[in-house]
Amino acid sequence: MSSGPANVSRETGSRVPGMLDSSSFDAETFGNTPFGHISPSETPIAAEAQRASQILHPGKVTVPKPREQRIITIANQKGGVGKTTTTVNLAAALAHQGMTVLVVDLDPQGNASTALGVAHHSGVPSSYELLIGEVKVKDAIQVSPHSERLLCVPATIDLAGAEIELVSMVAREGRLKTAIQDAATAGFDIDYVLIDCPPSLGLLTVNALVAAKEVLIPIQCEYYALEGVGQLLRNIGLVQAHLNPELHVSTVLLTMYDGRTKLADQVAEEVRNHFGDVVLKAMIPRSVKVSEAPGYGMTVLDYDPGSRGAMSYMDAGRELASRAQVTQDAS
Numbered sequence: 001m002s003s004g005p006a007n008v009s010r011e012t013g014s015r016v017p018g019m020l021d022s023s024s025f026d027a028e029t030f031g032n033t034p035f036g037h038i039s040p041s042e043t044p045i046a047a048e049a050q051r052a053s054q055i056l057h058p059g060k061v062t063v064p065k066p067r068e069q070r071i072i073t074i075a076n077q078k079g080g081v082g083k084t085t086t087t088v089n090l091a092a093a094l095a096h097q098g099m100t101v102l103v104v105d106l107d108p109q110g111n112a113s114t115a116l117g118v119a120h121h122s123g124v125p126s127s128y129e130l131l132i133g134e135v136k137v138k139d140a141i142q143v144s145p146h147s148e149r150l151l152c153v154p155a156t157i158d159l160a161g162a163e164i165e166l167v168s169m170v171a172r173e174g175r176l177k178t179a180i181q182d183a184a185t186a187g188f189d190i191d192y193v194l195i196d197c198p199p200s201l202g203l204l205t206v207n208a209l210v211a212a213k214e215v216l217i218p219i220q221c222e223y224y225a226l227e228g229v230g231q232l233l234r235n236i237g238l239v240q241a242h243l244n245p246e247l248h249v250s251t252v253l254l255t256m257y258d259g260r261t262k263l264a265d266q267v268a269e270e271v272r273n274h275f276g277d278v279v280l281k282a283m284i285p286r287s288v289k290v291s292e293a294p295g296y297g298m299t300v301l302d303y304d305p306g307s308r309g310a311m312s313y314m315d316a317g318r319e320l321a322s323r324a325q326v327t328q329d330a331s
C-alpha cells in the first residue's frame with residue numbers, strides 16, 4: 001500500500017472519525033461487542049467502523065470469497081461514464097477486503113493501467129499481445145505497486161490497431177477468453193477478473209463480453225444517462241445468444257451522483273425502475289478526490305482512503321461480493 005498517513009483524509013485534512021485507535025474498530029472486536037448482531041449496513045456508525053477497520057487492516061479477508069472465479073466486464077459504450085474509475089477502484093476495494101483481483105485493461109487509452117501505477121509504454125507485454133496470441137497471460141500480468149493482491153494486464157497504444165487486426169483472425173471474438181484462462185494454470189489464484197472496456201461496441205468490447213459471465217454497467221447520474229444503454233443491452237443479448245450463453249447483466253452502479261441536485265435523484269430512480277435489483281444500493285458520489293487520484297498513479301483508496309469516494313467504492317465492493325454469495329448459494 002502507499003506510504004503516508006492513511007488515516008488522514010485529504011478531503012477534510014482531518015483524521016477520519018473512528019480511526020484514531022485501530023483496536024477499537026478491529027472487525028473481530030466489533031463483532032464481539034454488544035452491537036455485534038447489528039449488520040454494518042444497518043447503522044451509519046457501524047458501517048463507518050467497519051470501513052475504518054478495513055482500511056487500517058488492508059488485505060484482511062472481510063468479504064466472502066467467491067466459490068469460483070468471477071469475471072466481470074465493465075461496459076457502457078457511452079464515453080466518460082466512469083467505467084475505468086469503477087474498474088480500478090472496485091478492484092482496489094476488493095483487494096483491500098482480502099480478494100486477489102486482476103484488472104484487464106482493454107482500452108487503448110490505458111487509463112486503468114495509469115491509475116494502477118503499472119508500466120504501459122509501447123513494448124510492454126500487454127492486452128494487445130494477449131489478443132493476438134504473442135504472449136501468455138502470466139508474462140503480461142504486472143503487480144500494482146499499491147497492493148500485492150492487485151494485478152493488471154496493461155493496455156498500450158498498440159491496442160489501438162487491434163480492432164482492425166482482429167477482424168481477419170481465427171476465433172476473433174473468443175481470443176481474450178482463451179488467453180485469460182491460462183492465469184489459473186500459471187499459478188495465479190485470482191478471485192475476480194475485472195475487464196475495462198473502451199467506449200465502443202467493437203471487437204474489443206465483444207471479446208470482453210465473451211470472456212466474462214457478468215457485465216457491470218456504470219451509469220452516470222446525468223441527463224441522457226440511459227442513452228445508448230438499449231444498444232448495449234441488445235449487443236449483450238446477441239453475444240449471449242450466439243457466443244456466451246452464461247452472460248448476464250449482474251450489476252449496475254450509479255456514478256458521479258450529486259446529492260444536491262434533483263436531477264441525480266431522478267436519474268437514480270429511473271435507473272432503479274428500469275433495472276430493478278441489479279442496481280447496487282451504494283452510489284458513487286461526484287468527488288474531486290476520485291478524479292484527482294489517477295493523476296498520482298493511484299486509486300482513490302490509496303490516494304485518500306478516508307474520502308467519500310473511497311468509502312463508497314468500499315461499500316460497492318462489499319455489496320458486489322456479498323451478492324454473489326447469495327446467488328451462488330442459491331444455485
Ligand SMILES: Nc1ncnc2c1ncn2[C@@H]1O[C@H](COP(=O)(O)OP(=O)(O)OP(=O)(O)O)[C@@H](O)[C@H]1O
Pocket residue numbers: 078079080081082083084085086107111197198199255256257284285286287288290291292309
Ligand atoms: N465519482 C467521480 N467523481 C468525480 N469525477 C469522476 C468520478 N468518476 C469519474 N470521474 C471522472 O470523470 C472522467 C471520466 O471517467 P472515466 O475515465 O472513469 O470514464 P470512462 O467511462 O472510463 O471513460 P471512457 O469512455 O473515455 O473510457 C474522468 O476524468 C474521471 O476522473
Ligand SMILES: [Mg+2]
Pocket residue numbers: 083084085107111197198
Ligand atoms: Mg475508460
